Amino acid sequence: MSEEVINHSNQHKQTLKNMPDRAGHFGPYGGRFVAETLMGPLNELEQAYCRYIKDSDFVAELEHDLKHFVGRPSPLYHAKRWSEQLGGAQIYLKREDLNHTGAHKVNNTVGQALLAKRMGKHRVIAETGAGQHGVASATVAARYGMECVVYMGAEDIRRQSINVFRMKLLGATVVSVEAGSKTLKDALNEAMRDWVTNVDDTFYIIGTVAGPHPYPAMVRDFNSIVGKEARRQCLEINDRLPDAIVACVGGGSNAIGLFHEFLDDNDVAIYGVEAAGDGIETGHHAAPLNAGKPGVLHGNRTYLMEDNYGQIIETHSISAGLDYPGVGPEHAWLKDSGRANYVSVTDTEALQAFHDLTRIEGIIPALESSHALAYAKKLAAGMTKNQTILINLSGRGDKDIHTVATYEGITL
């Protein structure tokens, strides 16, 4: 009888890695909230994704390009000098900044572009905020010979002129979005409008783990290579798992990419770091998990920054990639379930961490990733020297030097 009980409990062993359900729900979050015209195409996408992710030719091509085009696996780097100065836990950086195009975004765009090819779509579209996902999409479109249109808020185009030029060099058309707040959320609206109009020949490459099902699951799966590699590397280097893992959260693709592989490792503490902007108390921030409430936007139910009547409000962060009023539904669910902790750091704290890593380790981090670094600083100080923190260094900071200079009153 006792054996039966054991078997029974094994069968029902709790895993947090089997979400979402068939309709794309992560508990009460996620789902598919779109106009009727997109329901058919989303079903078609879901079927194609489920089919090809198990197709050995597809997986082989994906792995080949991740290795030879992107440069995977990315290294795990022990930031010894920084750890020493902080005087606490040993800090390890997952070097997604060393990927081709300089961030984790390309893991997902390679996957989705290969899927688009299999589905016979020769035109890809994308939305972008800071321009990293736009560049990663334009890059794979060039690599696979596809037409590419990137939607970008007029305000972001102004802030990120170098990335705009990179996309154009790669052959993409960059469309300036003048509606609403002229930022990432408006670019996403406009890309959806393009998709609904040109759905027959167009594949929409969403850049984060938001949007209607199957995007949150699909984008997570393509990014989960980060966590898979990092977990293996930790075991190889230290023969044990890290005590804490930390990543920044805007839409949340780099974070879920790191977190997912560790969800069932209950001894590993998980921290997602949102952008507190000028400070949560000022209202000028981009921290829906810390200060928002559940609602429906961009095809899924999740935590949002909204007013009392459900209008989406403008967000603020020094980092354009975190400047988004929603967050991936799996993060909303991980927050409610208590498995992951969602914290926040201000523009100023992120900027200090940006300088710290640059001066102490010789690595210029993206302002997005600097949020994760800033929180890890606080965390490390309260830990012992034989403990370890793993941070997803999701992107490099070359794109941000103008922002940093402007913020500090320096004319380049």
Added chain:
Amino acid sequence: MNRIADCFQNLEQQNKKALIPFITAGDPDKDITLELMFELVKAGANMIELGVPFSDPMADGPVIQRASERALEHHTNSDDVFDIVSEFRKKDATTPIILMGYLNPIEVMGYKVFAEKAENAGVDGVLVVDLPPEESLEFSQIFQKHNIAEIFLVSPTTRQERLQRICEVGSGFLYYVSLKGVTGSNRLDVAAVAQKLEEIRAVSKLPLGVGFGIKDAQTAADVSVICDAVVVGSALVERVEEYNGDAASLKTNINSFIQELRQAMDKQQ
């Protein structure tokens, strides 16, 4: 009382098709919206679709996006929309009012509170663009209890099995999106629409409305032959934008536009 069913029944007896204009509540302000609603009925509209402004109208083209932005500039909210409908109901007890919008403003108020307020104001139907039947179980139960019809969209990409599901849960009428795209897109193809409407009629007895892409009297007339209701949105909202601030000229212009559509549609019957 079911104003939508009564409306279709009356029109059928007169051998006419329903003309349903769309305007956004609060565009350019609450008072003008109310005046326009009366003007639309006077000119020959049979029902009114009232847009509930939303900051991120993903399924709308630029014309209706700008209408939302104008309404939100002075913070038109769901309670304002209910106020407009209540005021309208004081003088017009029969013309059905359908609210069209996005889920988040309803979600934040709570389905139950929104449905209660809508019913009390005199709303007859809701069309929530980003709420497909798959996600609307709880919503449908609550709105049904408050005698508010749930109108669903059917599109050129809707496959047979989903069509049946939509027909099972939809009430009031079905709204066929005549083309792939956003509101105010290119002119529709009447023959293609006719073919899809045949498919829908084979599985549903609900009246069929057609919208997206109806820009002038001729298209309205052509489409009216094959459906039960013609929805005109962007072409009307463009006029609201053009006459922004000049309420008198706006009313005159809208009156003649709706009359033109009415006459063209009636001639076909």
